[in-house]
Amino acid sequence: xxxxxxxxxxxxxxxxxxxxxxxxxxxxxxxxxxxxxxxxxxxxxxxxxxxxxxxxxxxxxxxxxxxxxxxxxxxxxxxxxxxxxxxxxxxxxxxxxxxxxxxxxxxxxxxxxxxxxxxxxxxxxxxxxxxxxxxxxxxxxxxxxxxxxxxxxxxxxxxxxxxxxxxxxxxxxxxxxxxxxxxxxxxxxxxxxxxxxxxxxxxxxxxxxxxxxxxxxxxxxxxxxxxxxxxxxxxxxxxxxxxxxxxxxxxxxxxxxxxxxxxxxxxxx
Amino acid sequence: xxxxxxxxxxxxxxxxxxxxxxxxxxxxxxxxxxxxxxxxxxxxxxxxxxxxxxxxxxxxxxxxxxxxxxxxxxxxxxxxxxxxxxxxxxxxxxxxxxxxxxxxxxxxxxxxxxxxxxxxxxxxxxxxxxxxxxxxxxxxxxxxxxxxxxxxxxxxxxxxxxxxxxxxxxxxxxxxxxxxxxxxxxxxxxxxxxxxxxxxxxxxxxxxxxxxxxxxxxxxxxxxxxxxxxxxxxxxxxxxxxxxxxxxxxxxxxxxxxxxxxxxxxxxx
Amino acid sequence: xxxxxxxxxxxxxxxxxxxxxxxxxxxxxxxxxxxxxxxxxxxxxxxxxxxxxxxxxxxxxxxxxxxxxxxxxxxxxxxxxxxxxxxxxxxxxxxxxxxxxxxxxxxxxxxxxxxxxxxxxxxxxxxxxxxxxxxxxxxxxxxxxxxxxxxxxxxxxxxxxxxxxxxxxxxxxxxxxxxxxxxxxxxxxxxxxxxxxxxxxxxxxxxxxxxxxxxxxxxxxxxxxxxxxxxxxxxxxxxxxxxxxxxxxxxxxxxxxxxxxxxxxxxxx
Numbered sequence: 001x002x003x004x005x006x007x008x009x010x011x012x013x014x015x016x017x018x019x020x021x022x023x024x025x026x027x028x029x030x031x032x033x034x035x036x037x038x039x040x041x042x043x044x045x046x047x048x049x050x051x052x053x054x055x056x057x058x059x060x061x062x063x064x065x066x067x068x069x070x071x072x073x074x075x076x077x078x079x080x081x082x083x084x085x086x087x088x089x090x091x092x093x094x095x096x097x098x099x100x101x102x103x104x105x106x107x108x109x110x111x112x113x114x115x116x117x118x119x120x121x122x123x124x125x126x127x128x129x130x131x132x133x134x135x136x137x138x139x140x141x142x143x144x145x146x147x148x149x150x151x152x153x154x155x156x157x158x159x160x161x162x163x164x165x166x167x168x169x170x171x172x173x174x175x176x177x178x179x180x181x182x183x184x185x186x187x188x189x190x191x192x193x194x195x196x197x198x199x200x201x202x203x204x205x206x207x208x209x210x211x212x213x214x215x216x217x218x219x220x221x222x223x224x225x226x227x228x229x230x231x232x233x234x235x236x237x238x239x240x241x242x243x244x245x246x247x248x249x250x251x252x253x254x255x256x257x258x259x260x261x262x263x264x265x266x267x268x269x
Numbered sequence: 270x271x272x273x274x275x276x277x278x279x280x281x282x283x284x285x286x287x288x289x290x291x292x293x294x295x296x297x298x299x300x301x302x303x304x305x306x307x308x309x310x311x312x313x314x315x316x317x318x319x320x321x322x323x324x325x326x327x328x329x330x331x332x333x334x335x336x337x338x339x340x341x342x343x344x345x346x347x348x349x350x351x352x353x354x355x356x357x358x359x360x361x362x363x364x365x366x367x368x369x370x371x372x373x374x375x376x377x378x379x380x381x382x383x384x385x386x387x388x389x390x391x392x393x394x395x396x397x398x399x400x401x402x403x404x405x406x407x408x409x410x411x412x413x414x415x416x417x418x419x420x421x422x423x424x425x426x427x428x429x430x431x432x433x434x435x436x437x438x439x440x441x442x443x444x445x446x447x448x449x450x451x452x453x454x455x456x457x458x459x460x461x462x463x464x465x466x467x468x469x470x471x472x473x474x475x476x477x478x479x480x481x482x483x484x485x486x487x488x489x490x491x492x493x494x495x496x497x498x499x500x501x502x503x504x505x506x507x508x509x510x511x512x513x514x515x516x517x518x519x520x521x522x523x524x525x526x527x528x529x530x531x532x533x534x535x536x537x538x
Numbered sequence: 539x540x541x542x543x544x545x546x547x548x549x550x551x552x553x554x555x556x557x558x559x560x561x562x563x564x565x566x567x568x569x570x571x572x573x574x575x576x577x578x579x580x581x582x583x584x585x586x587x588x589x590x591x592x593x594x595x596x597x598x599x600x601x602x603x604x605x606x607x608x609x610x611x612x613x614x615x616x617x618x619x620x621x622x623x624x625x626x627x628x629x630x631x632x633x634x635x636x637x638x639x640x641x642x643x644x645x646x647x648x649x650x651x652x653x654x655x656x657x658x659x660x661x662x663x664x665x666x667x668x669x670x671x672x673x674x675x676x677x678x679x680x681x682x683x684x685x686x687x688x689x690x691x692x693x694x695x696x697x698x699x700x701x702x703x704x705x706x707x708x709x710x711x712x713x714x715x716x717x718x719x720x721x722x723x724x725x726x727x728x729x730x731x732x733x734x735x736x737x738x739x740x741x742x743x744x745x746x747x748x749x750x751x752x753x754x755x756x757x758x759x760x761x762x763x764x765x766x767x768x769x770x771x772x773x774x775x776x777x778x779x780x781x782x783x784x785x786x787x788x789x790x791x792x793x794x795x796x797x798x799x800x801x802x803x804x805x806x807x
Contacts, residue, residue: 009298017722018579019593025576026600029547035304035573041287046723047784055288062295184286185315246316278567304573310556324557331564453555454584515585
């Protein structure tokens, strides 16, 4: 069900920095009404496709039905990725390279149908002829979709590459997962759902990388403990997060995105 | 007197980074017209409540009457802060945690009336149940206020926590204050009003931290002196600022926000 | 030919950071419709006027005819620069200090006519009286221009300072230029047009600074080579760019903006 009231919004997400992003905005400003194109983030960690997939889903999932989300994050070496557009159950559309970054969001929005964009179907044709697909392909595709052109008019059905979303595993008294995001405070967000931790648990035992076990207090706000105190939190993502009150957990634990995390809590008796 | 013409604007300020801010924008995009929600800054120094209070006032005070300003900056450990909304004399509203960050702006906008937000009065209720108040509480509150719902409908009157704004003190031939902001060039903005410095003064004697006295030229543009030259300026904030032409004063002087500054000028004769 | 349909857009570019930029946006929000003022970038390298001139042209040239572009980048010590407005052939207007940063964009937009802004012609007069021209002069000027006030009404004709755009030189089997931009990945964009490199060239020999000659593969996508491999690319700017796949070319080559680059390719036989 698509939202036909008012113009469709377009959001832009990338790891390319504000200057390249501005080139996408220039082309969109030629076609879309003022105020309908917005930045989510252009300072994502370079080449970190997995973290980008996680963040794109978190950032974009709450936008109105019918929004067009463009995400240009290069997950690294591996050959040219086809440009794709994905239409979802709520009328939202996703645009970007076929590298898996769009997939978690597409699945959250429901019933994704993917199309490989055929540049020759974009009008006017790009006169630029450079490798910056953001400006030459993705922005024009988003503009067409926002004008309610169906994705099937812009390309052919295809099966997108999937990003292997790291899945956490649950045991009777714990879970094994990994760090999926480090935020600007150095907080470490894992992929372990907070809901897995029993409601009465107040401490967690963690193992990260090669370090020994640590026992950390567990709660919902690090303000409960003193400055500099390490703790585990139910994060705003609904996932277990490691933090240091007014400090930097990533530096304290020497842990980064992708690092395995084992969590244990006392078995219920 | 509120501005009833056109939709109310909402501004967003935080230390949480673009990715978390995007989650606030998602919810607002569902309720507010395109182009009416704008970012001021999401890269404020983490946990620096005092600097955030200073900057929020500087950034937001010039917006149109009736604007809704949301500021989510966590000034650090100290227990859960209640969500509040403040209505001001010009019809502007401020939303954020009750940690003092909103107070200097509220006082500048005049006759602030504060209300503790009661989450059960927000419709629709947040289904998220996570500790990110920005998305679950502050954005929905801002949306309601922008729809001209009165703050007293969303909560109960209360007396907000005050942020102890550091006040500079004046003497016959000088002033004592402190650094309230370090900008991205490393310029150090103090809380000493430029207007206190007599118009004919061309040099200032400064003491910062434990360092000895320095004599610096004083003017309105650092271009008056050569590259690498330290100087004192009447800053764009109307406050005395320390700068190094094409250099970094914070590094040169090894001074940061909160550091005490003594300024002397020759007594008038 | 100016675009009279709909309100004129205003873009903002600077090296001053989001907090100062917000002060420009505050004043503009008082005069312009929601959604018509947009950020391009406020994180440009401080004091790097040449790089800013290059980026401003790249970012802004694709915006609709009639857009007003404000660029406040201080290229360093050298005396006070007059505020100027430049009107171009397509109806676009440029606003900023007379330091050359606007010139490459003005020439790309065609037939520039420059005017020195006379502050006393701006209404209402700034009550601020501080040296931040962005808020006191450039934003009010942009607002007037966006209201279709002619630049000649705001000032007097003048001849702007030119920024000496570094020009690359071509030889029969190579070119000599310099690095004009380092992006957030550490990629080094030169001023050597990709079009100068013959279509069948697959390797380039480069000399940078005092280092010896390096032979690098040349293509359009660094994905063609392995992770950590240095290469030369036809960049999205239409210029030869040096990159390291998933790495940082600026650090690898110890090269920065302004460094001379010699490129050679095999002469055609």
